[in-house]
Amino acid sequence: MQAGFDLVELHGGTGYLLAQFVSPRTNKRRDSHGGPIENRIRFPLEVLKEVKDTVGDFPVGYRFLADEWLPDGLKVPEASILARGLANNGIAYLSTMGGTYESFFLPEVIEKSKKPGYMVSLAASVKSQVKVPIIAAGRLSTPKRAESILEGKQADLIGLARPLWVDPDWVRKARRGEDGRILKCSPKCNACMELVMRGQPAFCPRWKKERRDALKEMFQ
Numbered sequence: 001m002q003a004g005f006d007l008v009e010l011h012g013g014t015g016y017l018l019a020q021f022v023s024p025r026t027n028k029r030r031d032s033h034g035g036p037i038e039n040r041i042r043f044p045l046e047v048l049k050e051v052k053d054t055v056g057d058f059p060v061g062y063r064f065l066a067d068e069w070l071p072d073g074l075k076v077p078e079a080s081i082l083a084r085g086l087a088n089n090g091i092a093y094l095s096t097m098g099g100t101y102e103s104f105f106l107p108e109v110i111e112k113s114k115k116p117g118y119m120v121s122l123a124a125s126v127k128s129q130v131k132v133p134i135i136a137a138g139r140l141s142t143p144k145r146a147e148s149i150l151e152g153k154q155a156d157l158i159g160l161a162r163p164l165w166v167d168p169d170w171v172r173k174a175r176r177g178e179d180g181r182i183l184k185c186s187p188k189c190n191a192c193m194e195l196v197m198r199g200q201p202a203f204c205p206r207w208k209k210e211r212r213d214a215l216k217e218m219f220q
Contacts, residue, residue, distance in 0.1 A: 007059035007092060010047060015100030018044045019065045022082055025073045041082040048089055059092035066096050066122040069103040069112075076122065080129040087130040095135040095159055096123040104193070113138070114187045116145060124154040135159045141166075141184045143174035165192060166204050 001008075012018035020026040021043040027034050033042050044062075051060055064086075066079045083094060098119050103109050112118050119138030127134040137159030140146050146158040163170050167183035174182065183206050192202040201219045203212045 001055060001058055007061055008051070008055065009061040009063055009095065010044070010051065011063045012044055013063040013065040013095075013097045013100075015065075015068070015102060018047060019068075019074070019100065022065070022079070023068060023074045024078070025068065025070060037078045037081050041085050044082065045085050045089055048086060048091065052090055060090070061093045061095060062086055062091050064094040064096050064126065065098070065100070066126055067098045069099045069106070069109050073100070073103070076125050080126065083126050083130050087132045091132055093133040093135055093157065094126060094130065095137065096126050096155075097137060098122050105197075110190075113190070115139065116141065116187055117149065120149055120154055123149075127153075127155060133157055137161060139185070139187045141187070142182070143179050146174075162192065166206050 010018060012022070015023075015026075021033060022037075022040050024037075024040070027040050029035070033039055048060065048062070064079070064083065065074060066076050066083075068074045086094065096119065099109055099113075104113075116139045117136075120136050120140075123134050123136035133156040135157040136149055136155030139162075140149070140158055140160065141163050146160075149155050149158065160170060162185040163182075166185045167173070170182055173179070185204075185206075189205060191205050195202045201215055203215050205212075
């Protein structure tokens with residue numbers, strides 16, 4: 001708030017702490033915060049309450065894990081129970097995603113992630129359960145595809161992470177109808193994620209060489 005941001009987002013995805021409590025794979029507790037899904041969602045709901053009590057009238061969103069894409073992991077039916085709980089407790093939006101660091105590099109998930117809009121179905125499933133705004137993401141590189149998701153009411157908003165990483169002017173170009181000038185994130189490329197997982201500075205292969213070299217020099 002002091003930095004001038006418009007909202008704050010709790011990270012309940014990718015296998016981080018909030019997701020670990022919700023997941024039947026990682027939550028092996030035998031107390032009031034473990035066992036059935038109603039207990040496993042207690043911690044993220046408590047965190048949401050503490051944050052909202054602290055920030056007051058300030059939007060609090062949630063990066064929402066709908067499916068871990070693991071055989072014994074969290075699935076949409078149980079995740080939907082958390083979605084309803086968050087919605088009933090004042091969450092501003094749910095930014096829906098699938099997968100964790102344990103599943104991202106499984107062969108079947110790698111293949112899935114090469115398809116444009118590969119997480120949109122998760123957003124649509126969650127949207128059917130709650131009335132708060134739902135954000136869809138996952139290889140949504142073109143304005144046309146983003147617009148079709150909104151028109152199809154599969155989501156209310158579009159999350160652009162890698163598309164903006166590739167081309168920070170994505171939104172400006174889309175607004176001007178200059179789709180052909182947008183530098184697109186290739187679904188077949190996973191260079192930025194692979195660099196992060198190796199603990200190296202992330203860059204996009206589509207950046208100009210001067211920009212890539214400048215980044216490398218910063219971290220030498």
